[in-house]
Amino acid sequence: MHKPHEPSAVREKPGRALLARARAAALLIATAFRADARRALLVLVLAPVVGGCGVVSGLAIRQATDAALRHDFGAALTAAVLLVAAVVTTYTAGALVSVLRIHLQQRVGLLLDRRLMELTGGIPTLTHHEHPDYLDRMELLRTHRGELGGAFGALVENLRALFGLGTTLALLVTVHPALLTLPLFALPTVFAAHRGSVLIGRAEGESAERERLRRALLELSCSPAAAREIRVYGLADELTRRHDALQDTVRRARDRADTRAAVWSGGGWLVFATGYLGGVLLSLIAVARGEGTPGDVVLTLVLGAQLLGSVSGLVALGSWLQHALRAAGHFLWLSDHAALPENSPARPGADPAPPPGPGAELVLDHVSFTYPGTRHPVLDDVCLRVPAGTVIALVGENGAGKTTLVKLLCRLYEPTSGTISYGGEDIATLDVGAWRGALTACFQDFQRFELTLRTAVGLGDLPRADVTDAVTGALARGGGAGLPGQLPHGLDTQLGPTFPGGVDLSTGQWQQTAMSRTTMRERPALLILDEPTASLDAASEHELFARYTAAARASRTPPVTVLVSHRFATVRAADLIVVLEGQGVREAGSHPELMARDGLYAELYRLGTRGNS
Numbered sequence: 229m230h231k232p233h234e235p236s237a238v239r240e241k242p243g244r245a246l247l248a249r250a251r252a253a254a255l256l257i258a259t260a261f262r263a264d265a266r267r268a269l270l271v272l273v274l275a276p277v278v279g280g281c282g283v284v285s286g287l288a289i290r291q292a293t294d295a296a297l298r299h300d301f302g303a304a305l306t307a308a309v310l311l312v313a314a315v316v317t318t319y320t321a322g323a324l325v326s327v328l329r330i331h332l333q334q335r336v337g338l339l340l341d342r343r344l345m346e347l348t349g350g351i352p353t354l355t356h357h358e359h360p361d362y363l364d365r366m367e368l369l370r371t372h373r374g375e376l377g378g379a380f381g382a383l384v385e386n387l388r389a390l391f392g393l394g395t396t397l398a399l400l401v402t403v404h405p406a407l408l409t410l411p412l413f414a415l416p417t418v419f420a421a422h423r424g425s426v427l428i429g430r431a432e433g434e435s436a437e438r439e440r441l442r443r444a445l446l447e448l449s450c451s452p453a454a455a456r457e458i459r460v461y462g463l464a465d466e467l468t469r470r471h472d473a474l475q476d477t478v479r480r481a482r483d484r485a486d487t488r489a490a491v492w493s494g495g496g497w498l499v500f501a502t503g504y505l506g507g508v509l510l511s512l513i514a515v516a517r518g519e520g521t522p523g524d525v526v527l528t529l530v531l532g533a534q535l536l537g538s539v540s541g542l543v544a545l546g547s548w549l550q551h552a553l554r555a556a557g558h559f560l561w562l563s564d565h566a567a568l569p570e571n572s573p574a575r576p577g578a579d580p581a582p583p584p585g586p587g588a589e590l591v592l593d594h595v596s597f598t599y600p601g602t603r604h605p606v607l608d609d610v611c612l613r614v615p616a617g618t619v620i621a622l623v624g625e626n627g628a629g630k631t632t633l634v635k636l637l638c639r640l641y642e643p644t645s646g647t648i649s650y651g652g653e654d655i656a657t658l659d660v661g662a663w664r665g666a667l668t669a670c671f672q673d674f675q676r677f678e679l680t681l682r683t684a685v686g687l688g689d690l691p692r693a694d695v696t697d698a699v700t701g702a703l704a705r706g707g708g709a710g711l712p713g714q715l716p717h718g719l720d721t722q723l724g725p726t727f728p729g730g731v732d733l734s735t736g737q738w739q740q741t742a743m744s745r746t747t748m749r750e751r752p753a754l755l756i757l758d759e760p761t762a763s764l765d766a767a768s769e770h771e772l773f774a775r776y777t778a779a780a781r782a783s784r785t786p787p788v789t790v791l792v793s794h795r796f797a798t799v800r801a802a803d804l805i806v807v808l809e810g811q812g813v814r815e816a817g818s819h820p821e822l823m824a825r826d827g828l829y830a831e832l833y834r835l836g837t838r839g840n841s
């Protein structure tokens with residue numbers, strides 16, 4: 229199992245890093261072309277042109293200097309016109325490149341955001357949420373998401389700077405071949421910047437898990453849901469202390485990396501400054517010996533300064549590019565992860581069958597399940613046969629595995645061994661989307677969708693989400709018939725305090741929207757009710773479940789209804805009661821059968837109803 233203080237697997241193997249960067253660059257260029265092919269092409273052509281303009285300016289300055297010293301007015305004027313043209317092109321084309329770059333950056337960022345939603349939402353099970361690697365990558369992606377958008381811009385700017393550097397060097401050679409060695413003095417600067425960026429990236433990777441925990445504490449402290457308990461238990465200071473401790477370790481690790489990166493960078497610049505000084509001396513000596521013109525000295529000074537600008541620009545841009553490519557690399561990791569066979573909605577090689585229609589038998593055949601990353605099975609060798617139309621209640625102490633069984637039925641996890649079949653078909657071989665479309669479920673920790681009441685209920689059956697009769701029918705079945713009348717704009721009331729004019733509901737009212745959402749699908753094969761009514765009183769819960777089960781039983785194609793509840797007044801009405809204990813089924817039968825057996829159920833029942841007798 230992953231230990232909190234182990235270095236994260238986010239760290240890259242050096243051999244693979246180059247390939248990963250190349251893939252990331254290809255992803256950015258391809259996304260830019262998908263976003264806007266014409267502008268992407270224009271910016272990729274214009275960027276080198278702008279980069280090369282600096283050299284034209286240098287040539288014009290040399291020409292103007294020598295012509296002025298010769299008192300050649302015509303040649304000096306031509307050089308001046310060339311200089312102005314080069315400067316104007318640099319600024320106008322440069323401005324155009326910047327505008328295009330920003331436009332494309334935004335489009336690329338939006339496309340990648342959208343893809344990110346597809347990737348995270350498209351993984352059919354919840355298993356990936358158990359992987360520390362996945363969580364760490366997501367944390368890094370969240371932190372550096374902004375850089376993803378800017379990544380294409382980093383590529384363009386590097387292209388411009390690289391072209392500028394190349395042409396500057398080509399011209400320096402014409403002054404003195406030895407000046408070609410000048411870039412060698414720039415190499416330590418580039419290496420130092422790369423080294424610094426690697427150190428910073430490594431520190432970020434290694435502290436990603438602590439940073440994720442820090443952020444979780446921050447979110448917890450700001451969460452309205454946690455606000456009451458934080459105050460009642462006086463947790464604010466403790467949360468802040470834990471947050472600060474994590475922040476300190478993260479900051480220390482990152483500060484250490486920043487300092488080491490700065491030392492590398494300073495050393496690199498010192499080497500370059502020495503080379504530049506040597507280059508200028510060389511051209512001065514050449515003029516003193518009559519081997520060059522004063523224009524050459526001016527050119528060396530101008531190009532040397534330009535080289536300095538190009539190299540420093542390239543170094544800064546290079547580290548921008550490194551960060552951007554690293555962010556794109558996290559994105560690619562996620563993309564690869566989502567493409568793994570176990571994360572694919574369809575099993576490889578299988579042609580998923582549609583699920584059998586409602587009104588069929590549900591069978592659990594030797595089902596075992598262990599949560600990923602853990603050792604002990606939560607369910608072990610569970611066998612159950614549930615005929616069509618049965619209302620089955622799952623009972624057991626906290627942690628007995630009731631919700632886990634429900635998650636397996638919804639295919640949010642796959643059994644570690646054994647099969648679950650419906651109508652004779654192993655549900656693992658069915659199309660996962662179609663299987664989920666055939667069931668409906670209300671969970672203990674249901675979602676409070678901050679939408680209009682109509683949509684919050686209607687999205688229980690998306691194709692009919694806007695059909696008023698369908699929504700009001702679902703509200704009636706789900707115990708929320710009175711809700712529209714209690715809200716200022718009826719079905720069209722915006723729910724939730726986040727939105728302007730949004731109305732917050734009581735816990736019971738939120739529960740009614742969730743229960744109503746569950747009844748939007750009219751002919752489900754499987755109806756799952758996993759303690760969604762915990763905050764209703766026992767009598768209301770009993771009445772609601774009685775209504776649900778009566779409607780289910782009256783259907784011509786009755787679903788299997790799976791009920792999880794700790795309330796025995798509700799449970800006793802089920803056709804089949806399954807008591808889970810010690811990873812398996814301890815007892816199963818109807819209420820009279822189990823009471824006659826006088827086993828665990830009878831004991832729990834007596835305990836659960838003692839207060840009511």
Ligand SMILES: Nc1ncnc2c1ncn2[C@@H]1O[C@H](COP(=O)(O)OP(=O)(O)OP(=O)(O)O)[C@@H](O)[C@H]1O
Binds near residue numbers: 602624625627629
């Ligand atoms: N995502 C998870 N990763 C690892 N273990 C988990 C996970 N979810 C649940 N468990 C463990 O599985 C066991 C069964 O949990 P489950 O939620 O199924 O119990 P339950 O019977 O529904 O409990 P309750 O009545 O409290 O809702 C518990 O020991 C729990 O700690």
